[in-house]
Amino acid sequence: MLRDARMQDVAELRALLAAAWAATYRDLIGDDALAAMTREALRPETLAAALGDPSRLTLVALDGAALLGVVAAELRPAATHVARLYAAPGAEGRGVGTALLAALRARRPDMPVTLHVASANARARGFYAARGFRDRGPGREIVAGVAFDVRVLELPVGAPMAPSSTAPRTAAR
Numbered sequence: 001m002l003r004d005a006r007m008q009d010v011a012e013l014r015a016l017l018a019a020a021w022a023a024t025y026r027d028l029i030g031d032d033a034l035a036a037m038t039r040e041a042l043r044p045e046t047l048a049a050a051l052g053d054p055s056r057l058t059l060v061a062l063d064g065a066a067l068l069g070v071v072a073a074e075l076r077p078a079a080t081h082v083a084r085l086y087a088a089p090g091a092e093g094r095g096v097g098t099a100l101l102a103a104l105r106a107r108r109p110d111m112p113v114t115l116h117v118a119s120a121n122a123r124a125r126g127f128y129a130a131r132g133f134r135d136r137g138p139g140r141e142i143v144a145g146v147a148f149d150v151r152v153l154e155l156p157v158g159a160p161m162a163p164s165s166t167a168p169r170t171a172a173r
């Protein structure tokens, strides 16, 4: 099931994001930068503050009590900007990411959805392209002092968002 993240999710959210970042970025930025980024950007109090911020929205996917994925977005005036989208390591390819994106978009159907994806993250870029996101060009993002070359992506209002070819096994209720 999918629901809004709650304060009591912070510890599990932190663990999921730390594991996903390690799996995704270790080869790209190295152990030291990964450790610094994780320490700085994933402080429990920072995550808790984001959950209490009305200009942000965080949705989680659950299978029973287990956290399978998260999408965290900034509700910007002209776009819903995805700051984070991760399936838990081991839960990829089960429709979680697609279901989270669809649920996020449904909250503000009259807004485009934007995001930055690391240019080197070919798998995620393929995922977004297959879901209907357009590449708006290069950008740069700094996360807790660690710089990433990124692609700026946008899912326009009304553009069809292709479902995952893998049937969602976490029913979006």
Ligand SMILES: CC(C)(COP(=O)(O)OP(=O)(O)OC[C@H]1O[C@@H](n2cnc3c(N)ncnc32)[C@H](O)[C@@H]1OP(=O)(O)O)[C@@H](O)C(=O)NCCC(=O)NCCS
Residues within 6 Å of the ligand: 020, 024, 085, 086, 087, 088, 091, 092, 093, 094, 095, 096, 097, 098, 099, 116, 117, 118, 121, 123, 124, 126, 127, 130, 163, 164, 165, 166
């Ligand atoms: C990218 C990600 C969010 C997609 O979510 P997901 O739940 O795995 O994706 P879904 O099951 O909804 O969709 C499956 C699609 O994602 C693609 N995909 C991307 N990364 C994948 C991965 N690590 N494992 C399996 N499929 C992956 C598959 O090719 C598949 O494409 P298709 O349906 O067009 O054939 C997720 O795989 C993930 O967290 N990956 C690692 C971290 C990451 O790169 N996050 C994005 C940061 S911007």
